[in-house]
Amino acid sequence: MSDMILHHYPNSPFSEKVRIAFGVKQAAWKSVVIPNMMPKPDLMPLTGGYRKTPVMQVGADIYCDTQLIMLEIEKRVPAPPLLPKGKEGVARALAMWIDRNIFWAAVGVVMGALGDKLPEAFLKDRSAFSGRSFDPASLKSAAPMALQQTYAQLVLAEEMLADGRPYLLGDAPCLADCALYNPVWFIKERMGGGKTVPPFDRLPLITAWSERMKAAGSGSPTEMTAADAIAIAREAAPEATSVDAGDPSGLKAGQTIGVTPDDTGKVPVSGVLVGLTNDRVSIRRHDERVGDVVVHFPRAGFILTPA
Ligand SMILES: N[C@@H](CCC(=O)N[C@@H](CS)C(=O)NCC(=O)O)C(=O)O
Structure with a gap:
């Protein structure tokens, strides 16, 4: 199941940043409306504690922060490009x-x-x-x-x-x-x-x-329930990722780490390091309701702490 599922709420400006990108690309996506404040009981099992809005899910992969969500949309729907060549x-x-x-x-x-x-x-x-x-x-x-x-x-x-x-x-x-x-x-x-x-x-x-x-609009959203999004995560397997063994952080695949935003909503998410590149860090976690998921964060603006 490779649908892009956006967990968001209508008044959220960072969600609008993503919705307008769907509009520019005339992309189809699934819309799960989440609460505009804590508690967010159907989002936490997916993210492991990351509470900001929006979050994008594709199967058992959970993308936090619009910095990374936009790169992921670009990868899945390359045209028209959001990253102009050379710029x-x-x-x-x-x-x-x-x-x-x-x-x-x-x-x-x-x-x-x-x-x-x-x-x-x-x-x-x-x-x-x-x-x-x-x-x-x-x-x-x-x-x-x-x-x-x-x-x-x-x-x-x-x-x-x-x-x-x-x-x-x-x-x-x-x-x-x-x-x-x-x-x-x-x-x-x-x-x-x-x-x-x-x-x-x-x-x-x-x-x-x-x-x-x-005028770009917001692409073609289809409503989805939080329960359906959770079921999709449970039934899917996360995509393959790899850890750059020479990463200057010294972090190694298989290590348990915490990932925390450095600005707002500073809730650490902990999991096993399965992916580390210049632009993202990916951790695997297990939750009773969603099974095994991989949660991805951008590197910029996120603090990585070995357990
Ligand atoms: N750096 C984050 C910022 C996201 C953010 O601050 N979103 C606001 C809503 S627009 C938020 O999470 N507010 C608290 C909440 O929704 O619980 C991103 O790019 O996704």
Whole structure:
């Protein structure tokens, strides 16, 4: 069973980064809607504790973090490419900048406006998730600065479009465009889509670009239940992986290790090392409900700890 199954929820901006990639590629995928906060009882057996959204599953292989999910989609649906030839590193580096810098500024803008309308349980969950205070009054007072920061970062992308190119790296949307669509979509979705919504009142090229991106849609999703996704994992065997014996980390195949995000949702996932390359680390774990699965993470932004 090689369907790409995305575990996500509609309001999740990082999920939109992936959904728009499915749109660019006009890809078919399965959609499992997960809770927008902990607990996530049908996701944890698959990931072993990784709690962020989204997660992609293909059979008994579980891909965590959009950095890696996008590479996996690219491998499975190569055309049209998200990594333009000769600019693969640039596209990935831009995506990293956007994910790590613009996203949190955009969260500050949206939460500043909506913080006092969100359920207490959600605010508590996000405080624990991020290590930052999601208290509505603090969110509100920090919002003007978050807006300035969002603009200061987005203006760099506006400059990239200043020569008339339709997308960040040229004539076609790439990984960097999908990444940028995440915070832009988030603010537009939650604060109203108009051109006059700050900071878009001062970003005409990004505003026009976001309309072009929106037109890509989200491919062809089909709803799937969490129970069906779990059954698929149980019945499938993970794909083959290999450990680079010369990896400078010194980690060896068969060792038990923990893998932990270095920024938010810092829950370690432990398992047996079965894959290690420049761009990913893969660990095998067993769970009663899902059987043997391999959970894959990007190298950048993840801490590997020998047990
Ligand atoms: N680096 C991660 C970031 C993912 C992320 O922060 N996602 C947010 C939702 S958009 C999240 O996990 N929030 C907490 C949750 O959904 O439980 C990625 O690229 O996938």
